[in-house]
Amino acid sequence: MRALGVLTWRIMSDTTATRGSYAKTADRRRDILDAAFEVFAESGYTNGSLRTVADRVGLSQAGILFHFKSKTGLLQAVLDLRDERSREYFATVTSPGIEALRGFLEVVRMNCEEPGMIELYAILAAEGTAEEHPAHEYFRGRYDWIGAQARQSFIVMREEGTLRPGVEPGHAARSMMAIVDGLQLQWLYGRTKFDLVADVRTHLQSLVTVAL
């Protein structure tokens, strides 16, 4: 009887596995991710420490390593979470062309309302230029994806005749991303106050003939 019970448990444990998380665990993980987002945005990945993340969320350092098995794992989770929104936003709205550009502008506007977003990407993108950096592949892929997406939009617009004459789609795509990154950096130094979204729109407007 008992032996049979244990056997049943063994079998169940092999199939249904380990019992699952507690109710509040999901919230905890989210708290940790939010704190990590802040810390990485302020100090970057290498310089930001698990300890400060832990302090900020009211846990021990080992505690957060229970939820995310390593520091790089935590970074990955942060990036994945933040990617989710813009990616799903793009998935619904976008077909290549003027609408995609407007969507891009919209994403920029959204990021401006959560300044941590700008800090995080500015710092990590620079830090991630080193090939061994855990975020290197992420940003390489990101630039590839956005760049290709944008280029495709400009190509479509050229065929439609809405691309300003003489503008090369590849250059337009690169310059679009560059303007955003560069302006964000200036914005972080905060000396000169300016409307980031307006500046980006002005630049995009110089590339196309239809109103944005």
Place this chain on the structure above:
Amino acid sequence: MRALGVLTWRIMSDTTATRGSYAKTADRRRDILDAAFEVFAESGYTNGSLRTVADRVGLSQAGILFHFKSKTGLLQAVLDLRDERSREYFATVTSPGIEALRGFLEVVRMNCEEPGMIELYAILAAEGTAEEHPAHEYFRGRYDWIGAQARQSFIVMREEGTLRPGVEPGHAARSMMAIVDGLQLQWLYGRTKFDLVADVRTHLQSLVTVAL
């Protein structure tokens, strides 16, 4: 006699001071600065270590702190040295206007030939967004200076009628700096090969009516 001698020495030491450096010291310092330039360009300031600088130049870690009293002192020296060139270049060539823009393009071209330059500024500019960072003031001042300089040039050109109609000098200046910073970042990720100087020139050309 002896007491008088000591007195004289005291007086001399007050005026002519300490004897001065050895012959090869200047070269040593230069070697250290070059190595530090490399290390900071690769890993940034916080992450780059004095030890790797020391190893690369064949000195002990304490040895390089004899020449530069602290790590931040070393960074300052690196920045000062690198600033020297472009600053003196600008001082000779520049009066605000189209010539200043051409000079700016020339500086970009120069930096492209020494890629470490691009790495260093991309990484440090992002790292330096934190207010307590030793390079923070440096970059704030740099953006201020270049931005004001550029804006002045665009204003002059507007009066000359060589600024493309509808272009606002402030936006033009910001976008000019942004394009460079942003493209440099893409260039560091190196996936897409492109001519950085050509892209910058194309952008500048979209702002003015005279050929660059």
Place this chain on the structure above:
DNA sequence: TTGAAAACTAACCACCCCTTCAGTTTCCGT
């Protein structure tokens, strides 16, 4: 209510960091 898994902590490890300092070697003016 009980008992086992999940959640968490404290302590520790091994490593790297910048800086300081007491000595040692190298240079070089006299």
Place this chain on the structure above:
DNA sequence: ACGGAAACTGAAGGGGTGGTTAGTTTTCAA
């Protein structure tokens, strides 16, 4: 050639890092 300053080293101090582990508390299903 000598003597003292400059140049440099090795070791140690004090601090912070990510990661591991043994043990404790909390949750929750049966």
